[in-house]
Amino acid sequence: MRYTGLNDFITRSPASLAKGPIALVFAEDDVEIDTTLRHNLQLGFTSVIVFMMPDFDIAPDIEDRVIRVDANIVRDGNREDIVNMITAKALGVWIYVCYNAEYLFFPFCETRTIGEFLAFHTEERRDAMLCYAIDLYAGDLNANANAVSIEDAYIDRSGYYALGRPDPETNHPKERQLDFFGGLRWRYEEHVPPERRKIDRIALFCAKPGLELRPDHTFNDEEYNTYACPWHNNMTAAVVTFRTAKALKRNPGSAFEISTFRWHNSVPFEWHSRQLLDLGLMESGQWF
The missing domain is CATH 3.40.50 (Rossmann fold)
Structure with missing residues (x-):
């Protein structure tokens, strides 16, 4: 339709x-x-x-x-x-x-549906889910000038970190909220505006009255922006994305300075949730 x-x-x-x-x-x-x-x-x-x-x-x-x-x-x-x-x-x-050119992966997504995944998350009294935007990039930029290749996709296996998210009203870290960084936005941060360097997103959420999405992928309800509930860790998911690589190769300020995105921590992406779990790029929580 x-x-x-x-x-x-x-x-x-x-x-x-x-x-x-x-x-x-x-x-x-x-x-x-x-x-x-x-x-x-x-x-x-x-x-x-x-x-x-x-x-x-x-x-x-x-x-x-x-x-x-x-x-x-x-x-x-x-x-x-x-x-x-x-x-x-x-x-x-x-x-x-x-x-x-973005693809959602969650624990065991090869054998379980998104409905099953979110049903369990709902049972844990969670209305939103933290997702990490994991950069994908083509291994050979000569063959793929736009940095996109499903068959020759790579990701960074390390270089990810988190910092406390300060509350502007108190200047103290917000409870159960962190700013996450890594991937191409970290390695080429000189070409990325500071407000776009984070890789955390609340990409999955349950709609409710008055809820509003903000430009930085967070919501006006602070509980929606937390990575876990107070009593234990919850599941997280990953959105593997060519978006950053595309932008860096399209932007005249960075396109001619990058001949390859590959470095010593690049690994081929296997298009399987197990790889992301093994690399610590998402968490299964209490879901087995």
Whole structure:
């Protein structure tokens, strides 16, 4: 199904927001849109909604399985407005937010669905989940000038760290909140604005009245921004993403200074949750 804009979608298809989990995909360009949509469908999302330019194409085999909403994400820069409008209409529903060329992985996702994953998280009285944006990049930039290659993808196996998140009102660290760093944003931080260097996202959350997404991937409810509940560690997930690599190779200020993203801590990405668990890039918590 295709809609001419967000208002058209909300007006004509309210049933699409009545049951979750829902995946919202924001296509900034036409790179790997189809693989992103297929990945979300395979994870078991009830609805996969993609916001994309009218002239972008979707593969015929998935065109009828996703909801397409015409939008210019790059020009309008209205990701938060869209998410918040949908949140207000999908109360009690779990929502996942990502961009094209990004792929969600959670513990044991090869054999368990996103619905099962979030059902357990809900039983632990959690309404949001911390996700780490783990940078993917092509191993050979001569063969893949945009730094994107599904078949030749690499990630950093180390170089990740966390700092306390200060409360501007008290200047003390916020309870159960940390700022996480690493990957390409850390290695090439001179090309990344300070406000975009963090790799933590609240990419999965349960909609409730008054909840609003902020530009830094956090919410106006501070409990939603915590990495765990007070009594034990909770599950986390990873969003492996080509987005940073694409930006660094597209930006004239960095494109010609980078001949390869590979370094001594680069490893081929295996496209399996076990690798991310072994590297400590997500946690299974009490879920076995």
